[in-house]
Amino acid sequence: MSKYAMLIDVNECIGCYACRVACQTTNDLPSDISRIKFMEKEKGTFPETEIVVLPTQCMHCDEPACVDVCPTGASFKNEDGLVLIDYDKCIGCKYCITACPYDARTFNTSTGKVDKCNFCAPRVQRGMQPACVEACVNDARFFGEVDDSNSPISKLIAEADTAKVGGTSFYYKLPEGWDESLPEDAIKPAYVKNLTERVHPAGKALLGLSAGAVAASYVMTRVNGGHEDEE
Amino acid sequence: MSKKGNVRIKRFNLAERVAHWSQAFAFVVLFLTGSALIFRGYGALLGAEGLRIAGMIHRIIGVSFPIIILAILLLLTPKTTKEWLRSVFSWNMSDIKFLALFPKEFFGLKVKLPAQGKFNAGEKINSLITIFGSMLMVITGWMLILQDRFSPSVIAWVHLLHASGALLMGAVIIAHAYLALGHPGSREAINGMISGTVSEKFAKEHHELWYNEVKDTNRVVVGEEVQDLKEREA
Numbered sequence: 274m275s276k277y278a279m280l281i282d283v284n285e286c287i288g289c290y291a292c293r294v295a296c297q298t299t300n301d302l303p304s305d306i307s308r309i310k311f312m313e314k315e316k317g318t319f320p321e322t323e324i325v326v327l328p329t330q331c332m333h334c335d336e337p338a339c340v341d342v343c344p345t346g347a348s349f350k351n352e353d354g355l356v357l358i359d360y361d362k363c364i365g366c367k368y369c370i371t372a373c374p375y376d377a378r379t380f381n382t383s384t385g386k387v388d389k390c391n392f393c394a395p396r397v398q399r400g401m402q403p404a405c406v407e408a409c410v411n412d413a414r415f416f417g418e419v420d421d422s423n424s425p426i427s428k429l430i431a432e433a434d435t436a437k438v439g440g441t442s443f444y445y446k447l448p449e450g451w452d453e454s455l456p457e458d459a460i461k462p463a464y465v466k467n468l469t470e471r472v473h474p475a476g477k478a479l480l481g482l483s484a485g486a487v488a489a490s491y492v493m494t495r496v497n498g499g500h501e502d503e504e
Numbered sequence: 505m506s507k508k509g510n511v512r513i514k515r516f517n518l519a520e521r522v523a524h525w526s527q528a529f530a531f532v533v534l535f536l537t538g539s540a541l542i543f544r545g546y547g548a549l550l551g552a553e554g555l556r557i558a559g560m561i562h563r564i565i566g567v568s569f570p571i572i573i574l575a576i577l578l579l580l581t582p583k584t585t586k587e588w589l590r591s592v593f594s595w596n597m598s599d600i601k602f603l604a605l606f607p608k609e610f611f612g613l614k615v616k617l618p619a620q621g622k623f624n625a626g627e628k629i630n631s632l633i634t635i636f637g638s639m640l641m642v643i644t645g646w647m648l649i650l651q652d653r654f655s656p657s658v659i660a661w662v663h664l665l666h667a668s669g670a671l672l673m674g675a676v677i678i679a680h681a682y683l684a685l686g687h688p689g690s691r692e693a694i695n696g697m698i699s700g701t702v703s704e705k706f707a708k709e710h711h712e713l714w715y716n717e718v719k720d721t722n723r724v725v726v727g728e729e730v731q732d733l734k735e736r737e738a
Contacts, residue, residue, distance in 0.1 A: 344541040345552060364555045366541060371656045371663060380652065385556075464660035472664050473542055476671025483675035486610075487682040494612030494688050 276353040277392060278419045280429050280444040281328055283451070285413035288326035295408030299393065306379050308390040309405060314454045327454060331356060331377040331390035332441035334459040339369035339378065341465050354442060357391050372465050375456060392416070512701035513715065514722035519581035523573050524697055527634070530569035535674050537562040542667065563649060570642050591623050592631040599625035609689060619712035630680055637673045640665060
């Protein structure tokens with residue numbers, strides 16, 4: 274389970290994208306790669322329509338699908354519940370991009386590796402706030418420890434209008450009546466199970482079966498005297 | 505001295521053999537570099553840098569060899585390629601009977617198999633799996649290279665197909681290589697892919713219908729002394 278959580282108060286988000294720019298600057302990202310995405314949600318009937326910007330990023334799932342499919346162990350969940358990438362181990366195979374239910378990962382062509390939000394782990398470890406939280410001009414973003422029930426974020430989470438994205442470390446406060454705009458609970462795509470529990474084990478069994486049949490034939494044809502050669 | 509053992513029957517021309525060994529080389533390299541992402545222990549042994557190099561080799565071979573192999577088959581030996589394709593797509597009851605009885609032969613039990621053409625039913629299945637399997641691997645491989653252009657839900661299925669195809673073809677190639685190299689009944693077949701000829705005895709016993717067709721046209725007598733002996737006898 275996660276020790277840290279992030280909360281975005283969508284009512285306060287003005288869609289200025291300062292979080293995105295701060296994130297790119299802090300993490301030395303090229304301008305075409307963003308760890309934060311913005312879903313523009315429209316609701317209502319004309320003339321009473323509204324657009325609300327809903328920022329999304331890595332939700333730091335409790336049981337991350339990306340970690341399951343990573344063949345090198347580069348994607349991992351640390352003891353603080355942060356889902357991180359060990360860049361020494363990432364080979365850029367992109368399996369995690371396919372597995373992520375939140376489209377939170379992008380391929381960085383300049384490094385040949387996969388990129389995503391790490392909750393600014395190096396800053397957090399130094400007692401700082403993530404860059405996006407610090408940069409937010411209207412205080413729509415909150416980050417902190419959920420273990421401590423007196424922390425500001427714990428108090429916000431306890432409020433009635435806060436919704437949790439199930440199975441993740443992410444919370445939103447949404448405008449009234451916008452409940453269906455909440456990102457869906459973290460459900461591992463069928464891909465994860467098909468790959469790790471079906472295709473890989475079945476394929477390995479097939480290879481073993483073939484090798485076993487060959488070994489059995491090798492012994493039996495010699496025990497039975499290699500009749501073809503004698504004829 | 506038996507001169508019979510030195511009469512050989514031409515089975516594959518040079519282009520066919522080069523195409524076969526190109527396919528074999530490409531498959532083995534692709535399997536060794538690709539399966540490092542399936543067998544985690546083996547992948548860990550290569551390490552991240554090794555895996556990155558493996559991935560690079562995998563893409564270079566996977567992109568280039570299918571073109572090389574197709575070019576050899578279609579440009580250098582179109583006639584035999586056409587005959588091969590016609591043969592592997594034509595099936596009759598004797599093929600079914602061959603497949604039903606082959607397990608006995610495989611495990612060294614005495615069995616009389618129905619007479620076969622140039623390619624027996626097992627070789628036809630191996631050919632079909634190779635043809636359609638390679639097509640699947642090339643198409644899904646290209647989609648994985650260009651995966652940014654497809655949605656993750658499409659790539660999820662493409663990746664599953666690529667992994668399944670690799671493992672299935674890996675299982676087939678183990679048995680294929682064993683039949684050609686280690687099985688006492690069929691290991692003479694490897695010479696057809698090395699020198700291009702097989703012994704007359706093997707041709708007659710394993711591909712009787714084909715042997716009857718080509719025994720005069722494809723006859724090769726190997727070795728000077730034997731040839732002299734033969735001339736003297738004649």
